[in-house]
Amino acid sequence: MELRQLLYLNILAEAGSFHRAAHWLGLRQPALSQSIRALEMDIGVQLVTRTSSGSRLTAAGSAFLSEAQRILAALDAAAVIARTTASRGSAPMRLGIAADAATGWMAKTLQAFLHGDPEYGLVVYGGSLQNLLAMLDNGHLDLCLIPFLDPVGNATTEPLEPV
Numbered sequence: 415m416e417l418r419q420l421l422y423l424n425i426l427a428e429a430g431s432f433h434r435a436a437h438w439l440g441l442r443q444p445a446l447s448q449s450i451r452a453l454e455m456d457i458g459v460q461l462v463t464r465t466s467s468g469s470r471l472t473a474a475g476s477a478f479l480s481e482a483q484r485i486l487a488a489l490d491a492a493a494v495i496a497r498t499t500a501s502r503g504s505a506p507m508r509l510g511i512a513a514d515a516a517t518g519w520m521a522k523t524l525q526a527f528l529h530g531d532p533e534y535g536l537v538v539y540g541g542s543l544q545n546l547l548a549m550l551d552n553g554h555l556d557l558c559l560i561p562f563l564d565p566v567g568n569a570t571t572e573p574l575e576p577v
Contacts, residue, residue: 417489419453420482422446423461427479431468491537498537510539510546510558 422439426446429435436443454461461475471479498506539546539555549555 415453415456419449419456420486422449423453423475423479424483424486426450426462426469427471427475430470432464491539494537506537508537508539508554508556510541510549510555510560 422435425438426432426435429438432443432447432450436446439446450462457478459474459478460472461478462469463472495506495508539549541549543560546555546558546560550558
């Protein structure tokens with residue numbers, strides 16, 4: 415399995431057809447098809463249903479892509495961290511936000527902020543409460559916004575007051 419195959423599957427799912435995905439990727443359709451088939455062979459399951467009118471992910475393909483997108487997001491975050499560290503001389507703050515702790519407004523505002531200046535020095539991670547707490551506990555997050563809980567592990571909790 416290769417990283418480019420994960421990227422290709424992601425684009426294919428978005429494009430809805432091998433022809434359109436190959437065009438977006440700047441590849442020939444047979445090369446894309448061969449790459450996806452090789453990925454399916456590596457995994458041992460069919461990920462994409464091919465039809466004359468396009469393509470769609472199988473249930474296994476959707477489940478696989480969901481996990482693969484987390485890997486791709488982690489690689490994007492790693493690149494931001496490396497660029498920020500190189501340009502500022504220090505690593506960015508790593509912030510985790512649990513879905514049930516953040517309003518849609520907060521998540522959208524942070525994303526807009528990051529897109530406006532991706533080198534600012536902040537990397538935002540989303541995920542389940544358990545995953546974010548584990549990341550905080552093992553040092554992969556500097557700060558985590560979660561629903562108020564009693565202190566967990568060696569974390570210190572403090573309620574945020576609305577302004």
